[in-house]
Amino acid sequence: MANQRVLGTRRIWLPGVVMGLLAAVIVARLVELQVIEHERYAQQAREELQGSSTELARRGAIVDRNGHAFATSVDTWDIYVNVQAWTDPDAADRAANELAPAIGRDPGELKHEVLESGLIDTIVARGVDYETGRDLIDEHPPGVIALPNTTRVHPEGDLAAGLIGIFGMDNVGLSGIEAGLNDELHGQPGQAIFERDTAGEPIPFGQYVATESIPGKDIVLTIDRYLQRLAEQTLAEAIERHEAAGGTVVMMEPDTGEVLAMANEPSLKFSNLNLLEPGQVELMRNPAVTDMYEPGSVMKVITAAAALDAGMINPDTTYTDTGSVDIYDVSIRNWDYRTYGEETMTGVLQHSINTASVFMADLLGADRFHSYLDAFGFSEPTGSELPGEASGFFRRPDDPGWSPVDLATQSFGQGINVTPLQMTSAFAATINGGKLLQSRFVKAHVNPNGEREDARPNVIGEPISEQTSATMRRMLEDVVHPDWHSVAEPQYYRAGGKSGTANIPVPGEEYDDAQVASYIGFAPVDDPKIVILVKLDDNADRLTGTQAAGPVFAELVDASLSYLNVPPDAAQYTEAR
Amino acid sequence: MTAAATPKWKAGRPDVLLLALTVTLVVAGLVVVYSSSFVISLVRFGEPTHYIMRQMIWATLGAVFMILAIRTDYRMLRPLAVPLMLGTIGMLVAVLVIGQEAHGAQRWIGVGSLTVQPAEFAKLTIIIYMAAWLSSKGENVKSIEQGLVPFVIIMGAVATLIMMQPNMGTTLIILGIAVTMFWAAGASIWQLGSLVVVGGGTMTMLALAEGYRLQRLMTFLNAEADPDGYGFQTLQALIAMGNGGFSGLGLGASRSKFFYVPESHTDGVFAIIGEELGLIATVAIVCIFMLFMVRGYQVALRARDDFGALLAVGVTTWVVLQALMNIGGITRVIPLTGVPLPFLSFGGNAVAALLMGVGVLLSVSRYARPPGDPPENGGSNEASEPPGGRIVRRKRS
Numbered sequence: 001m002a003n004q005r006v007l008g009t010r011r012i013w014l015p016g017v018v019m020g021l022l023a024a025v026i027v028a029r030l031v032e033l034q035v036i037e038h039e040r041y042a043q044q045a046r047e048e049l050q051g052s053s054t055e056l057a058r059r060g061a062i063v064d065r066n067g068h069a070f071a072t073s074v075d076t077w078d079i080y081v082n083v084q085a086w087t088d089p090d091a092a093d094r095a096a097n098e099l100a101p102a103i104g105r106d107p108g109e110l111k112h113e114v115l116e117s118g119l120i121d122t123i124v125a126r127g128v129d130y131e132t133g134r135d136l137i138d139e140h141p142p143g144v145i146a147l148p149n150t151t152r153v154h155p156e157g158d159l160a161a162g163l164i165g166i167f168g169m170d171n172v173g174l175s176g177i178e179a180g181l182n183d184e185l186h187g188q189p190g191q192a193i194f195e196r197d198t199a200g201e202p203i204p205f206g207q208y209v210a211t212e213s214i215p216g217k218d219i220v221l222t223i224d225r226y227l228q229r230l231a232e233q234t235l236a237e238a239i240e241r242h243e244a245a246g247g248t249v250v251m252m253e254p255d256t257g258e259v260l261a262m263a264n265e266p267s268l269k270f271s272n273l274n275l276l277e278p279g280q281v282e283l284m285r286n287p288a289v290t291d292m293y294e295p296g297s298v299m300k301v302i303t304a305a306a307a308l309d310a311g312m313i314n315p316d317t318t319y320t321d322t323g324s325v326d327i328y329d330v331s332i333r334n335w336d337y338r339t340y341g342e343e344t345m346t347g348v349l350q351h352s353i354n355t356a357s358v359f360m361a362d363l364l365g366a367d368r369f370h371s372y373l374d375a376f377g378f379s380e381p382t383g384s385e386l387p388g389e390a391s392g393f394f395r396r397p398d399d400p401g402w403s404p405v406d407l408a409t410q411s412f413g414q415g416i417n418v419t420p421l422q423m424t425s426a427f428a429a430t431i432n433g434g435k436l437l438q439s440r441f442v443k444a445h446v447n448p449n450g451e452r453e454d455a456r457p458n459v460i461g462e463p464i465s466e467q468t469s470a471t472m473r474r475m476l477e478d479v480v481h482p483d484w485h486s487v488a489e490p491q492y493y494r495a496g497g498k499s500g501t502a503n504i505p506v507p508g509e510e511y512d513d514a515q516v517a518s519y520i521g522f523a524p525v526d527d528p529k530i531v532i533l534v535k536l537d538d539n540a541d542r543l544t545g546t547q548a549a550g551p552v553f554a555e556l557v558d559a560s561l562s563y564l565n566v567p568p569d570a571a572q573y574t575e576a577r
Numbered sequence: 578m579t580a581a582a583t584p585k586w587k588a589g590r591p592d593v594l595l596l597a598l599t600v601t602l603v604v605a606g607l608v609v610v611y612s613s614s615f616v617i618s619l620v621r622f623g624e625p626t627h628y629i630m631r632q633m634i635w636a637t638l639g640a641v642f643m644i645l646a647i648r649t650d651y652r653m654l655r656p657l658a659v660p661l662m663l664g665t666i667g668m669l670v671a672v673l674v675i676g677q678e679a680h681g682a683q684r685w686i687g688v689g690s691l692t693v694q695p696a697e698f699a700k701l702t703i704i705i706y707m708a709a710w711l712s713s714k715g716e717n718v719k720s721i722e723q724g725l726v727p728f729v730i731i732m733g734a735v736a737t738l739i740m741m742q743p744n745m746g747t748t749l750i751i752l753g754i755a756v757t758m759f760w761a762a763g764a765s766i767w768q769l770g771s772l773v774v775v776g777g778g779t780m781t782m783l784a785l786a787e788g789y790r791l792q793r794l795m796t797f798l799n800a801e802a803d804p805d806g807y808g809f810q811t812l813q814a815l816i817a818m819g820n821g822g823f824s825g826l827g828l829g830a831s832r833s834k835f836f837y838v839p840e841s842h843t844d845g846v847f848a849i850i851g852e853e854l855g856l857i858a859t860v861a862i863v864c865i866f867m868l869f870m871v872r873g874y875q876v877a878l879r880a881r882d883d884f885g886a887l888l889a890v891g892v893t894t895w896v897v898l899q900a901l902m903n904i905g906g907i908t909r910v911i912p913l914t915g916v917p918l919p920f921l922s923f924g925g926n927a928v929a930a931l932l933m934g935v936g937v938l939l940s941v942s943r944y945a946r947p948p949g950d951p952p953e954n955g956g957s958n959e960a961s962e963p964p965g966g967r968i969v970r971r972k973r974s
Contacts, residue, residue, distance in 0.1 A: 011761055012760075012761045012877060012890055015761075016871070019898065020867065022901050022905060022910070023863050023866070025905075025910050026905055026910055027860055029909075029910050030856055030859045030863070034819060034822055034851060034856040034859065035822070035823055042819065044819075045816050045817075045819075045820035045832065045833075084836065085620060088620070090622070091621045094621070142621065197616075197835030197837075198837055199836065203835050205830065
């Protein structure tokens with residue numbers, strides 16, 4: 001009978017023993033794992049669980065001297081996807097369907113991109129606005145990580161873009177003020193240390209230690225947004241009018257060294273920023289401080305100031321021009337090939353006589369002339385907050401290739417390279433009472449707690465005496481307002497200034513056809529409130545500095561000083577009062 | 578033999594200790610399945626309870642099956658053995674044809690939102706079939722033509738079907754159960770030896786032929802060679818248990834279930850238990866399964882007929898062998914084969930099938946001789962035994 005016991009079921013002791021032995025080995029193994037080697041495994045667990053994350057600090061804002069924002073950071077999110085969580089098809093579908101609409105993507109495409117990226121964390125969206133990011137965090141789709149970040153917004157659009165500059169995704173400045181004042185702006189990143197899952201996210205009930213990020217300082221610039229816009233628009237119009245390749249306008253407060261406006265063209269534009277385009281990287285430079293040019297006759301102001309200060313000449317010292325000066329085998333002529341005969345030193349500046357500035361430099365001698373150039377700041381960067389400042393260059397007697405011809409040409413601004421900001425700063429020293437001030441773009445730092453630290457004017461040196469400076473103001477006034485009508489004369493203000501027309505140094509050819517037409521001046525004459533440099537690069541109409549840049553200077557003086565509420569002082573207006 | 582011809586036996590109480598062990602495992606299983614699955618559930622389905630809800634439904638269903646099986650005379654199963662076996666083979670073929678694929682294997686048949694894994698139920702039907710077939714052979718089991726050859730053909734066919742899914746873990750379990758039953762039914766030592774050698778050889782060859790199985794074997798030998806790839810699961814499971822230490826991090830506090838231990842709620846659940854509850858729980862679980870084995874085999878020894886004895890051997894071997902293969906694999910005592918831990922791993926089909934199996938085992942226990950009642954006396958039951966069926970025990974449990 002099959003339903004009765006016939007079989008030797010007792011033989012199950014054998015599988016029983018086999019399984020019992022296996023169980024015994026397992027128990028021994030468990031004791032080894034969980035007791036004997038516990039410390040080693042616990043250490044391994046600690047190591048692989050430890051995660052950290054860095055939260056970039058909110059970057060400080062950049063505002064103009066009156067508090068209008070040029071650049072400010074708003075809270076946004078960067079969205080990453082951890083591919084580990086998306087290896088599970090259910091999780092990936094759910095996550096992609098929830099995430100895609102929020103960042104304006106197609107779910108299928110998004111999934112493909114993440115799974116094919118070959119990265120552990122793929123960034124799928126940057127600068128997602130605050131609300132959208134919060135909603136995503138609440139939904140918490142698998143593998144989707146939202147990291148707080150900030151996005152830079154520029155309320156003034158492209159205004160001052162080249163000056164403000166840009167910074168990278170690592171919150172480190174790349175150009176302009178963003179780079180020059182990166183240490184103040186970027187703040188201190190916060191750090192979190194936590195137990196993480198395999199996607200790197202904190203485990204909800206794990207340990208968590210975090211230090212808060214400290215926001216960067218706000219920077220109050222010396223720039224005035226109205227003057228900046230005036231400078232940019234006026235420059236753009238002048239470039240168009242004279243068919244120039246580019247140009248620069250610098251406005252400076254002569255008593256403080258504060259730059260009120262700095263415009264360059266061409267310039268970086270926030271509205272068209274793509275560093276992958278070859279030409280755009282070039283635009284990250286601010287040519288007003290990084291690029292040098294030969295100032296041409298504008299330099300005669302410095303030569304004259306030096307000769308006056310050294311007591312070699314006075315405004316009425318006369319010089320008889322014969323049309324040329326021979327130095328060794330080189331004959332130096334006047335820019336217009338005219339012969340002026342006997343002229344006072346004021347007349348020399350009015351007519352911009354090259355031979356007379358050679359005469360002045362000769363009176364000084366190379367060493368003294370060069371030490372004046374040093375004192376005016378032409379051999380080192382101005383010390384402004386902008387990155388990449390050039391230091392200027394001119395050849396000295398000890399330098400290889402020196403020839404006395406160098407001294408002659410340097411006296412009228414050729415064979416000497418300076419930056420527009422150096423020229424502006426030196427010119428300001430000439431007319432402000434003789435003080436060379438550090439050029440500044442920063443008026444104040446504001447700490448996150450609202451505490452404001454104002455920067456102070458910094459006198460670097462006194463290249464000339466106050467008296468020399470006063471004399472220079474009179475002489476330069478006569479240049480802008482000569483007995484005849486000049487196109488550089490402002491309508492409402494009495495100004496002083498000097499033009500320059502110089503050749504652009506081109507590698508290979510000593511002097512090329514390209515030219516720089518510039519004008520630098522100040523106003524009002526009796527109490528200078530502003531120094532303005534106008535420089536037009538390679539104007540195709542070939543007008544001189546006075547003809548091309550002079551009217552731009554005049555226009556800018558009138559517009560800027562009336563904006564600054566400076567009462568008009570031109571003869572007809574002072575009489576009317 | 579038909580059910581009508583079955584002599585009426587007086588039914589006793591089911592084995593209370595086995596029932597208690599089973600209930601303990603099921604309840605503990607619900608706790609650890611929830612603990613080990615809520616993270617992965619949250620990530621996959623956006624809610625923590627996706628897996629535990631399913632597990633609870635299946636466990637309830639399984640409990641109903643178990644109660645029905647306990648209340649049923651197990652001998653009713655005997656005439657059903659062949660139809661059940663045919664049905665099982667049909668399902669195993671069907672799963673290959675219309676089954677759903679997941680993780681590179683075709684193991685599930687969908688019925689609405691419900692999926693059924695025929696291989697889980699196949700374990701039980703094969704136990705029933707083998708018990709019926711072996712007990713009908715009597716002493717003839719020892720002969721090659723009537724014992725070994727048919728056994729190899731039947732098991733070879735079933736194993737082939739399951740290997741085609743592919744599902745090596747389940748194949749190994751089924752073969753292990755069948756060979757144990759074959760041995761218990763009286764196979765000679767050389768039959769057993771040749772089965773182990775031939776079966777082992779075939780399995781090894783299959784392992785070497787399939788890249789990922791070979792990889793598993795290599796991983797077992799040297800997981801440290803590829804800690805972030807093939808060795809990841811092995812090493813992370815060890816870290817989890819090692820980190821748990823003697824008393825564990827606390828229930829629910831596992832860090833490893835945050836995707837460090839893959840399949841933390843199924844094959845890897847033992848590692849999570851070790852991490853959260855420590856050596857105390859891991860050793861306790863091994864002890865529970867050992868106790869289950871001793872008690873289950875005692876039921877087999879006390880069973881009133883060969884069919885019942887073989888059913889008891891089969892079900893007990895199923896539960897305990899599968900548990901040891903899982904735990905042995907996770908603790909790296911043997912290679913990882915990818916079988917779930919009975920009652921404790923997530924898997925609705927598995928828990929329902931297991932509860933049905935335990936129900937059958939408990940049904941056998943109801944008709945068994947009480948402990949201490951020598952088989953010669955036959956107790957209060959009517960059935961008399963032929964002399965050849967006497968089981969002589971040197972020692973009583």
